[in-house]
Amino acid sequence: MILWLTFAALAAAVVVLLLYPVFRGGKDAAGRIAYDMTVYRDQLAEIGKDAERGMMTPEQAEAARAEIYRRMLAAEDAENTRTAASSRRGMGRVARIVLAAFLAVGVPAGAFSVYAALGSPSLPARPYAARADDPDIIANTKAEKLAAQLEANPSAAGYKKLGDIYFLANRYDEAAAAYRKETGLAGNDAAAWSALGEAMAMANDGIILPGARHAFAEAYRLNRTDARTRFYLGLAEAQHGDLRRAVAIWRDLQKDTPKDAPWAAMLNGHIAAFSKQGGFAPDTIAPQPPDAGK
Amino acid sequence: MKKVFAMLPVAVFAVLVGFFIYRLVLIDHGDTPNLIPSVMIGRSAPAFDLPPLFDGQPHFAAKDLQGKVTLINFFASWCEACRAEHGFLGEVKQAGIRLIGIDYKDDPKDAKAWLARMGDPYDEVVTDADGRTAINFGLYGVPESYLIDKKGVIRFKQTGELTPDVIRSQVVPLARELSR
Amino acid sequence: MKIRRFFLLFLLGIAVATAFADTARAVLPDEMLSNPVLERRARKISEGLRCLVCQNESIDDSDAALAHDLRILVRKRLLAGDTDAQVKQYIVSRYGNYVLLKPPFDAETLGLWLGPGALLLFGAAAAVFFYRRKDGVAETPRLSGEERARLDALMNGGQGGGENAS
């Protein structure tokens, strides 16, 4: 609420600022020629100074002055023709009211509607210092401690946590090692296998080697709905050159993906990009789940 | 006259923008402006005579290229992209093309271990320890592959990884034509 | 958790793309030739050859592995008795003109080499055209009496405006 009130106040302040000249009315100022004359007078004064300093002979100074005088006369001519020619004087009251209405309504309305499309009003700011209670942060600083504890007292949940910490710290090799321990301890845990595969892939700059592929296959065997597993199985196909197969798997995943899923955009992007690379239209590919057998 | 001169800047600028648009269109169509075509295409493979990776096997030299269509694949165990490419090399061999691997600036121990782990699709693997042969081929980096005809002339070069698409649509058809 | 992973993959993609190499530079002591004259020639040649895998750097400035190999090659060729031109030709025969930081003068680069001169000629022609122009007034004539009167009115009328520097 405070957020919206602040926005409204900001928009209102801007509107007031924009409307000020509209309602202040036209205070007459000097005409164009007065501005020109100011400069020409200044130039004349400079010539005087130059001549006085001996930078110009009196004749040169006189010629230079004559040039400026001519420009002054020309400016006056221009002013007279312009004044005679321009018949329109201002925009009138109605136009001014229309303008004021547009400024007062159009500007804030436009800003709010664009913000509605681009902004994330529901997300609070997350300054680092204010995240002292954030479990991730605490965990991150205590990763070493946790690793030591697990050494003495291994547990699947502990390794999962450790793997997550390493993963988020971009330490993928260590994350993979922790998840591998987790898969060993947890038995048939699809999420653990999937996390392992992802960590291994990330450790190789996103390339899914046989080891990682095996982990994903294992995860898929245990759970056929997990989005992450299906996404990476598709990616593996793509990396093996079978773009049609990859797109088929992703389109299958797309069917089960809610529109507002955070990865929906990325998934659609992958489908579009890989279809383009493969030179086919995505909708010519029938959705197909990954092979369970592999 | 004056008018023509006044048009000149906007005309020059329009041509310039035309170039930029065309370039961006090319990039958008998958043309990678950064790839430099090899000047070696259509020329005989440079002279070389490289020692084998595995002890006891023969050397491989430029003269051995005669009589058989060959794909020379430069790779290294330390190269990330080579891993991605490696799985598809089998297709090349299946198509009846002789496949020679040149292990580029690598520790033989690492290369052997790598081939043991990833599989060894090559007919022969030789080593280019100091990278001199690679430079003679005009190599930018690994992986790169050169398709060479029966007379030892370079016919095709792939800078970067061989993808299944490149193998199927370019390498195999060209090799077939060349073997005739 | 899952959500975050996907975003991280996205982040990682960007990080990999913008990563670039270490900046420790160029020629290493063990590459250098003991003969200072040959070494100086080698450096000179290296400065004119492009590092093929870098952005706009000569192989003399680059620490890329290929640049290192090319520097050694340049020195080997020099030791073998090649002239500077032969060394360059050797590398051009492998990598094409792209490797030369100073492009050769040929049909394709005609515009590049003659362009600057053409621009200057165009400028000179425009200047000549400008100086021979007739519609300007060579010497400003004195003001006529009528003009002087108008001017006086103008100057005095505008008395209020002026040289009040703010």
Add this chain to the structure above:
Amino acid sequence: MIPELGHFALILALFVALVQAVVPMIGASRGDRAWMGVASSAAAAQFALVTLAFGCLVWCYVVSDFSVLNVAQNSHTDKPLLYKITGVWGNHEGSMLLWVFILSVYGMAAALFGRNLPPTLRARALAVQGLVAFGFLVFILLTSNPFLRLDPAPPNGMGMNPLLQDPGLAFHPPFLYLGYVGFSMAYSFAVAALIEGRVDAVWARWVRPWVLAAWCFLTVGIVGGSWWAYYTLGWGGWWYWDPVENASLMPWLAGTALLHSLIVVERRDALKAWTILLTIVTFSLSLLGTFLVRSGVLTSVHSFAADPSRGVFILALLAGFTGLSLTLFSIRAPSLKGGSLFAPVSREGGLLLNNIFLSAAMGAVLLGTLYPLFMDVLELGKISVGPPYFDMVFIPFMTPVILAMALGPMLAWKRGSLKTAFARLRISLALAAAAIAVFAAFHVSWGVAASMGMAVWLFAGTMETLAERTGFLRAPWRETKRRALGLPRSFYGMIASHAGIAILIAGIAGSTAWQSERIQIMHIGDSVALGGYEIKLAKVEDGIKGPNYTAMRGIFDVSRNGVQDIALHPEKRTYDAPPRTTTKAATWGDFPHNLYAVLGDPDPKGGYVTRLYDKPLVTWIFFGGGLIALGGGLALLDRRYRVGAPTRSKYAGRDG
């Protein structure tokens, strides 16, 4: 809330920019004072909103709010506060926001200091400025939005490229942008004048301070960047003819030409079409630089950071702003009346000569930068155009400019005499000839001797000009002092800038001619002789902890004739996040020497690779560059650019 507030302020700024672009333009064409008045208040609102948005982004960086994608990608909690702040513009999105922020600062300045401008011209110029802001805000919001959020926030950021963690690189982009964007103000005036159909001596005076300010900032930015490259990139170079550098040099050359042609317009009412064209070209080159650097059309082999969608957008902006203004130019230029004539040998003639050569040099740089692209698009093959080409074309083009630079100020306006000018410069002529003879005798190449001769010629000539104007030694001391105090500041600005160029040339010539280098493996205790100094590797300390890096530091003791002078401490740093290694050279100068030491990797067989250079006079390059910018600053303080607004006079009321 802070990140969202910044986002909203930026979006609001977009609509204010639209208002600023449209309403005053209509107002000016209809002569409506209220509608025109919206220009100033919109510029003020624009400034306030973009400042707010920029401040919000800075705040996000300072407090490490990783829920903001841009912060998560480019910052890290370990970074020192300074680099958290400068990290804001160390990436594409943030730097575009800085761009728009600076644009709004100029708009505000024009609204505040523009009271000496006729209302219609001011309204139109601000409207064009609003249009530029609108284009860039759309670009930022659609393709480069720095306020996109991340949920949940990652525990830490990805860090910042360590190369950017340096005061030199932290502060030179803002100056470059102040330069690039500053030229947008001149551009806006040019377009406004074309719309009005009035370009005259008065217009030139109104525009000149904006051009001066932009030019000054751009000079500082380029010199700062060059200085940064010198001491961080680790091999003592300071200019590489890289496309990024060319992108800043081209507007500088055009801007320098513009600065001089404006004088002719102001004095003679001549060269008007050319000056307008140059104004458009200068700003377009700033945009072109942005396009080339950020679109990826020019990047080379292993770079894949380019984003074609951004490229398309910037190209559209470039095509829009430049195309529209050039079209307008082609319609209006033929009707611009030529002013009074001047002889080829005259002050104006000198300025015109300067314009021709500077523009041709700028064209040559542009040609060299784009030629590989042309060849590629036309499928004529791939070539590289590098430093040897640019040196070959640039130096011959600049030589006449420098020779004329000493001569020009000695020529009379309108019709000068070469004989008189040379007679007044006889001391400079003699000194230059002596310099060439002395340097040639010291077995340096003829090129270096000639460059030194040119530097002496220009410096002495500039000093002689100063002496001439003040009557130094010819008039009584009291008279000299009176004249010196009476000379306008812009004159002193010219003296400082021209002298700066002389010093810069001497620095370039000296550092190339007398550079010496030693590259070797040194063990602890080894000594190397260089430039009359004895440089000993005393020790190497490893594991030195910085705020966010670990360094290996070499301690070199430098002694001369057995007396120890100073110690050099180059470092090799490995940053924590992201883990990357950078070199930090150590430099020390004692006229004329400049020692430069770099510590390389340890050798497997023991010892360390070290690179030691002596670059005599190299600091003169940066000092000269600084003096050039200072000259611009002095000129900007000239009282004639602070002419007040006219008060109501008998002409008042005619305008509405």
